Amino acid sequence: MNAQLPAPFFQASGIVLHYGETVALQGSECSLERGQILCLLGPSGCGKTSLLRVIAGLERPAAGQLTLQGQNLLPVPTHQRGIGLMFQDFALFPHLNVAENVRFGLKMADLTRREQEKRTAEALTQVGMSAFAKRDVAHLSGGEKQRVALARSLAPQPKLLLLDEPLGSLDANTREQLVVEIRHLIHAAGLAAIYVTHDRGEAFAIADQIAVMNAGKILQTDEPARLYRAPRSPFVARFFGQENILAVLTQEGDRARTELGTFKVRGQPNHLLIHTDGVETSLIPSNRAIAGLIRSSTYRGNHYELRSVHHDTVVKHALAAHHTRAPQVGETVYIRIDPACVIPLADDG
Amino acid sequence: MFLRVPLFYWVVFFLYPLLAIVGLSFLSEGQLDFTAFQRIISRAYYRERLLFTFGQAALSTLLTLLLALPAAQVMATYDFRGKTVLLALATLPFVLPTVVVAAAFKALLGDLGLVNRWLMHVLPLTEHPLPFERSLALILVTHVFYNYAIALHILSGYWRTQSMRVEEAARSLGCSPWRLWLQVRLPLLRPALFSAAALIFVFCFTSFGVVLLLGDVQHATLEVAIYRQVNIDLPTAAALSLTQSGLLFLLVWLHSRWSQADLHTPALQSSTSRTRPPQNTLEKIWLRTHVAIATVLVGAPLLALGWRSLSHAAGPLTPEHYINLTQIHQGSLLFVSPLTTIANSLRFALITTCFAVILGTMAAYWLAQRRKKRRRFPHLQHALFMMPLTTSAVTLGFGFTVVFASASTPEWFRALRGSVILIPILHTLVAFPFVLRCVYPALKAIAPSLREAAATLGAAPAQRWFRLELPLLSHGLFIGAIFAFVLSLGEFGASIFVIRPQQPTLPIAIFRLLSQPQPANFGMALALSVILLAICAAAFASLNLLRNSAPGEIRW
Known part of the structure; x- marks a missing residue:
């Protein structure tokens, strides 16, 4: 880290957490600035909720550092951290009504009665x-x-503000509506927020930054569009629905050879991702197109999702549905690969 | 460590006295000695007590079930006006102190009772015509009164889970009303019948107050025999107590086996509510007969108690017995004015309630903590704490007597003998498992995320307890506290062993007054019984108020 840069608003580094024999977090790092929403995205059991609980002070990490506005958080007990947490099961107090629930935290802060009432009404x-x-x-x-x-x-x-799968128990329609509202509310309040979800659609809709987690580690943190366009590892690529990951067979200079041909790359990647968006598909032969046989064809509304075999490699790609007939299994299909959509991947974690 | 206080309490005040009884039964001057048991086996008196104990329990159980079975069918089948009131009334006996119930039956059927006095007045006679006092019949009727509600609840509750369709199918196949009872209803009810029978048998087997007050030397159970032996032959009393406890343990074990094995097998669920108004004259007569039986069985003794407490036999109503309570009578069995005994009882009950609430809550937290840490034997500690509930009161009280009498008892324990907290300590043994039972489920029901949410909202540990856990436990705590209070108020069997003569409780005072044949004492005993009944009923009524209010949680 560059010492010249100001410290981020919030930073977690090298967090290690064990539950008995199981390792929940192995050196997780993340940071965010004021007014930003960071999304922790990953499959269930990847440690995202554990990381949230460590930040809230509900779990004690075996190692690592947590700072908020430059202050070391680890010795501070949960109730003094000033970190809000919204639970997946909401954890509303059953003995209090709606307004009393909202007021609970204001009471704990020893605000005047008038101030409590005002802020409760505002929040509602x-x-x-x-x-x-x-x-x-x-x-x-x-x-x-x-x-x-x-x-x-x-x-x-x-x-x-920490949000642990806050929409997890709601139906799809309510979820879509609320995710936009939550983003708006958090930004309007100028809050920094960490939002945990396993749903990439939800993550795209809400996040300024997404951190993809797997097996207790954060693999990549980026803006949603960059993460989608340019994943850095096979796990991240697959998590965003990419399938065309090719092993690099040999590399000479910046030319990497794969089963599907030779591509110009930067660095020394072990794998190349042929992004689905960068595969041009046609049922008619054309110059420099690679021919293959369709193995499966699935109608997806505005496109057909095709998997076809080219040089013994299965490639996933899409054929726009509006100007073509339905492609048939066994039919020959022609693909051209946009060199700008060939992305070098490092090994997973 | 702090949370282990209930365990220490249990060891010192329950286990230690129990072991002292075992020691006294088998050891004499450090040597194994079976003479106490030989005495029990060889003497006809003790064999008769054992037979009587089993016999009266069996007869009481049989009579109760015979009366309650058709009533349960009525309750489970028909809708009628006043059903809720009747069910509530039928539950009342279960919460009444034994001495109050004994007094009520003496007021109804005893030599000085309402029926005898009325017959003497009407016929007219100089002697009471009905010789019920000190008879087996009076004991049996009282036991029926006590256990009728239990049988009614278990049977009608189970009945409601049975499908009406089965009965309809049987009838459509040509089943007559009699055969419907014998071949459909009874076989279906068998698990509930067994469970109710076992429970009632256990209650009657350990009946002490009722038998002591309404029986005599020939009509005495093992418990009464233990009480009578205490001042004569302590080792024999200990051996009797051990025998009784062993048999009781066996009965409780059988009951829990039966009720677990059968009551939980899924019954055929009825899809619609099966209660309906009676449809023809026969059904109406059947319904009214059983409503009348239930009303008379429960109402008559209580009305007689109230009436006789306000009258000299058949004469006009007078508050004389209540006025007498304020005076210390010459040559009275009580060393204090009867009113003072009310103050004693209330004081003991309040201290017991505090002890029980604190210990019960601590035990609940301790058990919850052990559960969370997945310690071994998660149910063992729970079962241990519940043991005082399945031990007879006489054994608990007698255990203390034995400990006080033993030369090897530590001085601090012996010092309790003169202490105000001795009675509350004894009552708490029975009361705190009740609190535990009410609080533990409520505690387990608090989701961990609620505590965490409170923490993230800035609540410190103490605030979390006061603002979150305490309100969520309050319902259970309140119910437990009321139970503890009422248990202590009515406790008789254990108290009578250790009570100091100058500090009698209400039940003890009622017992002493009832043991005297003079009409004045009888009247005061009844007046005191009415007061005790009123306090208990009021405490339980407060629970009903609570039942429908407040969010959350404990339904009972």
């Missing part, structure tokens, strides 16, 4: 739940509970 208005203030939390729908939980974690104005 923000999430559109003012009309439910006196409602018993047991009688709320999933989406309503989610809004109350969000209002509750926003009300004390935490320095950092």
